[in-house]
Amino acid sequence: MEKFIETLKNIWKIEDLRQRILITILFTAIYRFGSFVVLPGIEPSMLDKLQSQTAGGLMSLLDMFSGGAFSHASIFALGIMPYISASIVMQLLAVAVPYFQKMQREGESGRKKINWYTRILTVAILLFQAPSYLINLKMQASQALASGISWTVFMIPATIILAAGSMFILWLGERITDKGVGNGISLIIMIGIIARLPQAFIQEVSSRFTAITGGGLVMFIVEIVILYAVVCASILLVQGTRKVPVQYAKRIVGNKQYGGARQYIPLKLFAANVMPIIFAQALMFIPLAIVQYSTDNASPVLQSLMNTKSLLYNFVYVVLVIAFTYFYTAITINPTQMAEDMKRNNGFIPGVKPGKDTADYIDTVMSRITFPGSLFIAFIAIMPALAGLLNVQDAFSQFFGGTSLLILVGVVIDTLQQIESHLMMRHYDGLLNSGHTRGGGEVAAY
Numbered sequence: 430m431e432k433f434i435e436t437l438k439n440i441w442k443i444e445d446l447r448q449r450i451l452i453t454i455l456f457t458a459i460y461r462f463g464s465f466v467v468l469p470g471i472e473p474s475m476l477d478k479l480q481s482q483t484a485g486g487l488m489s490l491l492d493m494f495s496g497g498a499f500s501h502a503s504i505f506a507l508g509i510m511p512y513i514s515a516s517i518v519m520q521l522l523a524v525a526v527p528y529f530q531k532m533q534r535e536g537e538s539g540r541k542k543i544n545w546y547t548r549i550l551t552v553a554i555l556l557f558q559a560p561s562y563l564i565n566l567k568m569q570a571s572q573a574l575a576s577g578i579s580w581t582v583f584m585i586p587a588t589i590i591l592a593a594g595s596m597f598i599l600w601l602g603e604r605i606t607d608k609g610v611g612n613g614i615s616l617i618i619m620i621g622i623i624a625r626l627p628q629a630f631i632q633e634v635s636s637r638f639t640a641i642t643g644g645g646l647v648m649f650i651v652e653i654v655i656l657y658a659v660v661c662a663s664i665l666l667v668q669g670t671r672k673v674p675v676q677y678a679k680r681i682v683g684n685k686q687y688g689g690a691r692q693y694i695p696l697k698l699f700a701a702n703v704m705p706i707i708f709a710q711a712l713m714f715i716p717l718a719i720v721q722y723s724t725d726n727a728s729p730v731l732q733s734l735m736n737t738k739s740l741l742y743n744f745v746y747v748v749l750v751i752a753f754t755y756f757y758t759a760i761t762i763n764p765t766q767m768a769e770d771m772k773r774n775n776g777f778i779p780g781v782k783p784g785k786d787t788a789d790y791i792d793t794v795m796s797r798i799t800f801p802g803s804l805f806i807a808f809i810a811i812m813p814a815l816a817g818l819l820n821v822q823d824a825f826s827q828f829f830g831g832t833s834l835l836i837l838v839g840v841v842i843d844t845l846q847q848i849e850s851h852l853m854m855r856h857y858d859g860l861l862n863s864g865h866t867r868g869g870g871e872v873a874a875y
Contacts, residue, residue, distance in 0.1 A: 439852060446610075446851040453609030456601045457620050463505045463594065464498035464621075468587055471502045471566075475573035482569055487735040487742075489823055491714060493833065496621030502566060502573070504594040507558055509617055512599050513711045515550040519543055520760065551599070555592040563587055611844035618707070619840040622833050629824035636822055652821060659812060659830055663838040666805055669698035673794060675776045692776075696795055698802040699839075700761055705753035705803075706810065710832045712749055713742070738814050747807040754803035764791035809835055 441447055467473050483492040483500040492499040495508035523529045523543065532539040563584050566573070574583060598617060605613030637649040672693040716734040733741040768788035770776075777783045781790045812830025817823070827833045 436852070440848065443851060446848065449608065449610045449851075450848075453605055453611065453616070456605050456609060456613075457616065460505070460598060460601055460617055460620065461496065461624065463597070464496045464503050464624075465501065466504050468502050468504060468506075468590060470575045470578050470583055470587075472573045472575060473501065476500070476502055476570050479566060479569040479573075484823070487713065487716070487737055490710065490737065490827070490832070493625050493827060494618060494621055494710075496624045498621075499562075502570075504590050505598055506562060507555065507591050507595045508621065509595070509598050509602065509614060510711055510714065511554040511558055511595055512547070512551045512614070513707055514554055514714075515547050517708050517711060518550060519547045520756075524756075524760070548596075548599075551596070552592065555595055556588070559588040559591040560584060562591065610847050611840065615707075615836065615840045616844065619836055622827075622837060625824060626828060629822065629828065633822045633825035648819070652816075652819065655816075656829055659809065659834065660838065662805075663809060663830075663834055664842070666802065666809075667699045667835075667839055667842055669802075670695040672696075673778060673791065675771060675778055694767070694791075696762070696791070696798060698798050699806070700758045700795070700799070704757050705750055705806065706832050706835045708753045708757070709746060709749035709810070713746060738817050743811045743814050746810055750807045750810050751803040754806060755799060758795060758799050762795060764788040764795065767791055806835065 440450070479502065480500045483489055488499075491510070494510055495503075495506060497503075498505040498508060519529070523533045529543070532542050535542075563580075567580050571580075574580060599614075602613030602617050605611065605616055607613075609616075633652070634649065637652075638645055672695055675692050675694055713734070716731045730741070733739040734745065736742055765788045768784060768791065771778075771787060772783045778787055778790060781787050809830040810832070812834070813826040816826040816829040821829065828837075
């Protein structure tokens with residue numbers, strides 16, 4: 430405890446880090462405040478039916494990602510998910526379309542162009558999702574609109590407000606990334622998830638001590654033990670690495686000797702971080718867009734895809750998580766570039782020829798560690814459905830795994846690593862144990 434307090438004091442001493450943390454807190458507070466600002470013309474007390482609609486199933490996940498803004502008809506009701514959807518499309522285009530492939534290879538200028546196209550696509554998605562949300566709002570809570578205002582007149586300004594609110598959240602996320610601590614977009618999603626935790630925990634405790642659910646204290650303790658085990662396993666997954674040895678040849682320049690030492694390339698089990706989970710979950714929201722947030726006329730297949738406990742939903746979810754893990758790992762780690770960099774610096778992997786053989790070796794290692802990693806991620810992803818078998822409340826079961834848990838673990842560790850790097854640069858002890866933030870968890874050699 431004394432070390433923790435001392436670390437907090439060290440954080441406060443570093444002016445740049447202190448400002449970054451305060452900016453992060455300020456922007457997240459603005460985001461949370463905006464999630465409680467209701468659309469003009471809507472009576473909050475008349476939204477009971479909308480809130481009951483988002484109490485379970487895929488709608489509850491959508492509400493969770495928005496931090497409860499969806500069920501409260503907030504100006505931030507659409508959250509950051511339209512931008513995530515646009516990012517998925519752009520990354521797929523960068524793989525399949527030569528024009529975007531060329532743009533991706535242009536470095537910083539290409540990245541700016543892709544970001545611009547992503548924003549344009551986000552606005553286009555918002556112009557579709559905002560009216561869909563308002564149509565659902567009319568169906569669920571038509572009496573919530575203030576008297577004297579027609580829905581036709583209300584739809585136009587409300588669509589603009591919802592689109593602007595979502596773009597403002599994107600702006601907040603980018604400012605957190607630039608001026609604050611951590612990845613701003615992921616941090617905003619995490620804040621929305623955490624906001625639901627206290628209420629979900631209280632509901633679960635209350636339900637376990639009622640005659641309806643049964644189990645009482647014993648079952649609640651079992652739940653906490655399982656939750657703790659899953660969290661620990663997720664941390665090991667995020668931090669796990671496979672170290673590839675690299676030997677650097679000796680070079681003598683003038684009177685100085687360079688190289689000759691053995692170093693390691695840490696290849697992460699979870700190289701794609703939380704993005705495959707976010708992308709997979711974003712695609713699972715497509716059935717909602719198809720039926721415009723209403724299951725009244727939906728086919729049995731669509732209804733099954735909107736039920737987070739159904740076999741079809743979880744099967745498709747697992748396939749998407751595994752596919753996106755491979756996809757995002759492939760675009761994040763370039764074995765050919767790594768092999769060229771090693772060769773340029775007179776480095777080589779013992780027993781492997783430089784150049785193409787080295788690239789193939791790294792690619793093989795990444796494939797081997799990505800496969801079990803993707804399977805474990807997929808297992809964590811469907812844990813909420815498995816928790817439902819223990820009669821865990823829907824809201825609390827989302828924290829047993831799935832998108833919620835992996836985002837929480839991944840974002841918290843990433844943020845702590847950034848804080849750690851600031852402390853280490855100034856020769857202070859960090860928040861985490863030595864080595865753990867640099868991929869301390871290792872796996873057996875292949």
